Amino acid sequence: MRGRFITFEGGEGSGKSTQVALLAERLRMRGIEVVTTREPGGSPGAEAMRLLLLSGVVKPLGPTAETMIFAAARDDHVQTTILPALTGGEWVLCDRFIDSTRIYQGVLGNVDRRIIRALERATVGDVMPDLTFIMDVPVEVGFERVAGRGQVKDRFESEETDFHVQLREAFLDLARDEPERCIVVDASQTPERVASRIWLAVVDRLIKQRTPRVAS
Ligand code: T5A
Numbered sequence: 001m002r003g004r005f006i007t008f009e010g011g012e013g014s015g016k017s018t019q020v021a022l023l024a025e026r027l028r029m030r031g032i033e034v035v036t037t038r039e040p041g042g043s044p045g046a047e048a049m050r051l052l053l054l055s056g057v058v059k060p061l062g063p064t065a066e067t068m069i070f071a072a073a074r075d076d077h078v079q080t081t082i083l084p085a086l087t088g089g090e091w092v093l094c095d096r097f098i099d100s101t102r103i104y105q106g107v108l109g110n111v112d113r114r115i116i117r118a119l120e121r122a123t124v125g126d127v128m129p130d131l132t133f134i135m136d137v138p139v140e141v142g143f144e145r146v147a148g149r150g151q152v153k154d155r156f157e158s159e160e161t162d163f164h165v166q167l168r169e170a171f172l173d174l175a176r177d178e179p180e181r182c183i184v185v186d187a188s189q190t191p192e193r194v195a196s197r198i199w200l201a202v203v204d205r206l207i208k209q210r211t212p213r214v215a216s
Helices: 016-029 044-055 063-087 098-108 113-124 139-148 161-177 191-210
Strands: 005-010 034-038 091-095 131-136 182-186
Touching: 005 016, 005 098, 005 161, 016 034, 016 091, 016 131, 016 191, 034 063, 044 063, 063 091, 063 098, 063 113, 098 113, 098 161, 131 161, 131 191, 139 161, 161 182, 182 191
Parallel strands: 005 091, 005 131, 034 091, 131 182
Antiparallel strands: none
């Protein structure tokens, strides 16, 4: 049986990586085999492209070229990591995926929606997430968390506050447009509370459906 594919999306510092790790732990405790991964990156080729994308050296080429490099990274990631895991029955938890391109490059970068969707079809095909968590936090909370790590800001973290406010709204719009796939999570709560909310949704949407019914 094909594994399940869950993605985590949202603004900077919304706690995606933290929740990927907590959900993986919970699933493994139930005996489910899990692969955790991230974008950009998640395969050796895509990790090399991540360095280019986050360093900012691609930015001067413009948003369309940047979108194509994100797509090239995704293609490698899907073919090398995600698809083999799902086919082998493992669950894949991915920190960012297609929705980040739709929002960062499409909505914020004004890249033509037809280009975004064409690249998505070419790279992802039917390897679509079964469930997507949209991690929602006020922009200032995300900033504080990122600043708390004491690392140098990357190409997207360095954008103005207004960019991040629009980003948050765009993710919420996307969740409204695709309610059967996307669940908005209040990510301003403690990591444990956020993890409980996510776990309830995973049980409800994915685990209950896999449990064979006992004939009465
Ligand atoms: N991008 C990506 C595009 O433009 N297009 C694309 O197609 C794709 C795939 C990726 C960048 O690339 C862009 C978007 C991004 O700008 P990244 O380094 O992977 O860059 O950055 P992010 O995905 O934004 O990841 P971050 O690590 O910055 O944030 P996370 O993963 O959301 O947050 P996390 O879990 O690392 O937590 C951040 C800090 O907060 C604490 C953690 O301990 C950590 O210190 N924390 C909490 N504190 C309090 N309460 C909670 N509930 C907390 N949860 C976590």
